[in-house]
Amino acid sequence: MNTHRLTSFYAWLKFAWLNTLRNRRRSAVTISIAALGTAAILLAGGFALSTYTALAESSARGTGHLVVARAAQFGQDEDTPLQHGMEQVAELKAQLLADPAVRSVLPGVDFNGLISNGDKSTVMIAAGIDPDAEFAVKGPFLTLTGGQLITSDERGLVMLGEGLARSLKATPGSSLTLLVSTAEGALNALDVTVKGTFSTGVPDIDKRLVYTDLATAQKLLVTERVSRLGVFLARMDATDATQQRLQALLPGLKVRTWLDEAFFYRSVRELYNRIFGALGLIIGVIVVFVVTNAMAMAIIERTREIGTLRAMGTLPGQLVGSFALEGLVLGGLGTLVGALLALGISVALLVFPVAMPPPPGRSVGYPLIIEIAPSLYALTLIAMVSLAMLASALVARRTVHRPVVDALAHV
Template structure:
């Protein structure tokens, strides 16, 4: 231990020989570490936000018949679920299950009497949909669906309402094919308007109650059941339990339902992976250049130390420690910089511009993850140590005469 401290002391004093060069090297390493940590933290925040939004929209688990997920329907709810109340009671008996929300998905036409347009509709439980899920949409006018409304109600996407010139309180008509293939219509009242931040959804989306949807489609079935758990980490264990308990049904996780989440994650993994590789190459190049210059300047000194009996392995150790010290100092400084910027983004919020396909931006925040910080700092230390050893290996093995004669 004492010998290691001695070598560390030598390495520290050697890094101070050319302070400007050492400062530049530490600064480059710090910026590289901070860049990796901020990019990784932003990616983690994006993953966490999209995961929560996806689970909130569909439920942590989604139950349906196997054909519901594998085949197209010839008529509405051809592959729907029946016996919903009994299924809900079975699911709620699981200790991790907090809520079970049925959903009826269907398409059809919506008309104001003068104009009709295609709709993508969802029949939901008004008592649970807008309380259990939280703020998954923004009500721009009117209010959410009421379970005890005297007349069937709908909520319209803001762009769809603009297309139909509809406002809260107006009467519209829903038209759809029933489960028998016949056409049916139901008169409804507009309860409210909403926006999801996705223009394509706001142009077509309609929410109504399950009772209204089943009345329109002439059925007592639902498309799927969304199962909401007490925490995200319980998703996979709960899926295994429910799949074993209900073998006649298919049980999918929120991630299997979240195509947008998977696409963003794959894209960001490639982008930030390439960014990390570029930063690593820059750091290795800078440290290798700095150590090469330092070693060239001290070649005669290395020859003198060899002449005095210093072993090549000992010289390699001290030169490697010099690079490790520079890398360690840079990694610590970069971690502190990343932490400071992450904290500032919470104090002074900034918004990202709307991504493609959306009309609203999202907050620019960075997740601080202890394991990520440990990995990045260790990586910087390892890269600088490796670069130093590779550069120093040839010089410390020069014949003593050649090293002393170096100019």
């Protein structure tokens, strides 16, 4: 029985294929439009996915896959620097590093204040870091534009964003003064030397950002506390499970994931989902209309043929199935060609890189990469073929159920 059904299916599929060859020009146009629509959906979706991946990696690299701090650090403003900071950092690091998924733990001190060259003062946003570990774990998260990177065994040295360095007319070797409020609310100043300048790719940040080593930051603020601990994992997909384990280990602290801190990532993803979702819907509707039009014209031309087949005993359901198979052939060939086209373009962009212009708010561009996601390809192909078959069946349904006499008399 199964063999008979399979043979019958192949026979009807061959019949549908031969019918699509009756008007090859119309079939070629339909397949071409379906192919272009499929390629557009896959390329747009692949671009969105690659953007999500890049932003996710950038966000996780900036803050750590997990961020450990006191709960007040995330939800309350500080009256004095490091009011909500953490103590006993060495013990906390040892506890965190004991988890098998944790690769590194980076302490950080965040503070604001003034920076002066003697003649001019301006507001700074500063961070005290462990430079050796920071640059080793995070990789090239900034571009050195002058001088050298600071190291963990040096004291009293800073790195300036190139916009800030330009504003203060500072170069490597220049002496500057940092003025901040200490953890006790008093004012404190410290003379430092510029060792390097850098760019983060965001001009507004480069106009304010200062990096120094952790010991210098704590000396300036007169405290041993840190603002937060950035926890870096061996794999991003281990974030949620590790977060749950560490939160249970440290009930007095708050453990948040990089996603909780990635406001820009969430905003871009929500925007792109809406834009490319609407684009995919529009393209899908266009392809359905094209297939529907092609099938409607074919059915009108073959009305008398349909009447003849009905008179010979062919059931309406068989004829509807036949036209649905024609939609399968047209939609299937179109989506297959479109998928191959999108795949070819995606691979070509890896071999021959294309640089995108800088996005709003940034000063550097980025390479155009189209992610090749098997799930996206499978979902798109299934959706496009299913819509083409459904459209063909719905168009054929009315004509197939016409009275035989009326169908035979159609001109």
